[in-house]
Amino acid sequence: MKLAEGLLLRADLLKKIEHLQNRIRPVLIVSNKNKPQEDPDALLAQLRQAIEDLQAIVVRINKTNNDTVVEGEGTLMEALAKRDALKMLAEKLRNIxxxxxxHNSGDLNLKSTIDIKKLQIEMDQTGRxxxxxxxKIQELNWLTVLKD
Structure with missing residues (x-):
């Protein structure tokens, strides 16, 4: 299995866990005369298994991320942290x-305290x-075999 497939499996398991939790809620309490539409014990068993499967795939993904080298970036884990930091910086720069x-407030005494042109250059560089x-990360995800 490739790393990208493991990442897709992780996403599917997270959705499945959420779905199972939503299916369990309405069958937890019923009136004395009614039976639940689904067996809560069976749903709980499925939930437990999905969480175990999630744990196993996360361990494999993390091992792979720690052992895979991204050219010029260190390990894949380090590249992911850098990518997250770049994404955060880009978002914060856009907000700033x-x-x-x-805006057209009519007050001629207002001026910006930062150099918008320099900020835009940094935004462009960060985005690039x-x-x-x-x-690079996406390419490696499809080329790298998931560790056991």
Whole structure:
């Protein structure tokens, strides 16, 4: 199994766990005369198994991320952390840029306290770095065999 397939399996298991929890809720309590529409014990067993399966795939994904090297970035785990940091920085810079815009308030005494042009250049560089790193990561996800 490739790493990307393991990541898809993890996402599916997370959805399955949420779905099972939502199916269990309505069958937990019924009136004395009624039977639940589904067996809560069977649903709980499925939930427990899905969580065990999730634990196993997360361990395999983490082992793979720690053992796989991304050219120029260190391990895949380090590249993922860097990608997350770039994504966060890009989002925060966009928010700052938006907040620094002076809208038509009619007050001629207002001015921005930051250099918008420099900020835009940093936003562009950050976005490009994120996209390039994300592409490397996605490629490795489909090329790398998931560790046992």
């Amino acid at each position: 840029r938006s907040a620094s815009q002076i 770095a994120f996209r390039e790193l994300d592409s």
